[in-house]
Amino acid sequence: MRYANPKWLNSLGVKVLLAYVAGMVLSVALLLAAVFYLITTKSEILPSMDVAERAEEMAEALLFDSAGRPVGFLDSEDSHPWTYDSLRREISYRVLDAAGDVALASATGPGTAWPSTPATRRLTPGPFTFDFAGVPMYAGTAAVEHEGKRWYVQFAASKRIVELFQTEFALPFMGAGIVLFSLVMLFVFGACALITLRYTLKPLREVSESAAAISPRALHARLRVNAVPAEIAPLVASFNRVLERLEQGYRVQQGFLATAAHELKTPLALIRAQVELTDQGEERDSLLGDIQHMTRQVQQLLLLAEASEEQNYIFSMVDPRDVGAEAVGYLRRMADAANVRLTLRDDGPVAPWQADPATLFTLLKNLLENAIQHAPEGTEVSVTIGAEALTVRDSGPGVTPEQMARMFERFWRGAHRRDHGAGLGLSICQEIAGAHGWTLAAQRMEPGLLFRLTTRPAPDA
Structure with a gap:
């Protein structure tokens, strides 16, 4: 047994809203899947890129003294100098000259995150990794030119500190951000979509009401085309052309009805007069009865034609x-x-x-x-x-x-x-x-x- 779908399922507005909700859910699901993949797979791509970008930012903020030697960074890039002292085994920076010698560093001496190994004297800009006391480190190098000399800014962060910030701070913050973003999309953009649909579909409702009001007494009425969406305008224009043909056919029918009734009145009157002049008899009475019946039909046809035309009232x-x-x-x-x-x-x-x-x-x-x-x-x-x-x-x-x-x-x-x-x-x-x-x-x-x-x-x- 086949069942008809509920009317609301055939609503254009409902279908657009459902498509919007489905698109939003799919987008959020893909976003969560991407974040989950990056976190669970412990990919080293993003941490390496972040460290390299940090090195480039510090290189742009590098300050020099009057002799052209690096002496520090702008406040915006070194607003928390205590972190390098407290976490000297986890994060650090240094500035190397063209020969690879240290000209400036966040901390010096034993316990710093920069062991004296050739692997750390990487003067090629970009990310790289090394081990310090058995701890994997992410590092990055950025080059800077000053007064004809070339300097290299390096920044390093341990893998464990990066993972700590990712799992304890970044992931919850990111989750909260995704939830907030989803709620904003659902309610704010959903409300905008609903209002837009109501405004867009309002001309269609008006056209539907106008079409429902058209009757044989209002065949002259036409639906407005300029108020409907461009995609629906051809359908409304076609409907108006159908109304024109329908009105023309209706007028022709009414005209024929009235003309035929008028044309029959005179011959019937003449036939009645001729029959009345004939001799008395049953045949005469029968003819007069038939003529009276036909005359009444013609009169009723005239009344019907007149009653069907509103301008006659x-x-x-x-x-x-x-x-x-x-x-x-x-x-x-x-x-x-x-x-x-x-x-x-x-x-x-x-x-x-x-x-x-x-x-x-x-x-x-x-x-x-x-x-x-x-x-x-x-x-x-x-x-x-x-x-x-x-x-x-x-x-x-x-x-x-x-x-x-x-x-x-x-x-x-x-x-x-x-x-x-x-x-x-x-x-x-x-x-x-x-x-x-x-x-x-x-x-x-x-x-x-x-x-x-x-x-x-x-x-x-």
Whole structure:
């Protein structure tokens, strides 16, 4: 059985953050591995290089007297002279002339770290090693020119003092530094990455919200390209071109619908007039019935085309009770012919609605016509108007759950109507409600059906 990945795993921001964390962890792991290798393998490369660099620094800081003889170092390079006296067996320095004779030394006499052996009189710049009293020593030589003479500065440190500082001081300090560095990377750079991602992905969220808001009534809307990242801009531009083609096709369809309905009205009127002039008979009545049915379909098609175009609406403050009274009065004769009572009620104080009065009348008229067509004889169809909603209730046979899902489909008709309608009335009502930002829903009752129109948008809108 296959399982879908959680939505957060498909998030671009989460993937970038995970890549950042993985990169940080890998970097710290490699750094720790390198340090561990250098410490555990007791490599002599780094200590030798450090000692040689120390010799070069001392050579640059060497001071001379008026006779051109070396006499000491700048304070910055000899700020702790006591260390050479206390640790004379562990660290020391000296200055040699071109012949290899000692001109200046940190300490002299027995016990110093410079035995009188040819191996220590190395006048070639660079690192070297030697043994002193059985202790390995790291040393380095650096050359310096002064008044035409060449001098050699040598610095030496025992292997054991170097390892002591590495294991007791350098390694803990380095470990603490790596931990601090990791925490800084994790929190500081992580926060920067999170803020950057939010700022970068904000245009994408705005584009997504704009795309979700596009409906058949807002096909003219386009997504902004200049606000999105350059990598996403081609996708947004392609989506806008799709919207252009969709709008064009929708306009062509609506235009064809309206044109066809208009073109059919006149021939139907002429045919009706000719049939009415013929002799009485069952064939004449049947033809008139067919013509009336076709005329109603054409009228409903026109209403549907008009309701689908937002520019056809003229909004103003409307008292829904006045519109309700007008619709009830308009359909009074139809209700009387069907032996159905029409009632209009108020559900508390009613404030004016922001609506197009003509289309609100059409919406209520279609709901009432639908209710009258399905209401049994001797029953009641009621209209109840409140501050933010109106309802139309009948006591007919109702609909099944399967039929409920199709009630607002175009050209769908229930099985209990008295006439043969076009199946467009409820679709027109839904279009009008959507244009106003309202919600029209049907609810099964016992008995009958209830339509509720609320001035609040649908929860998922």
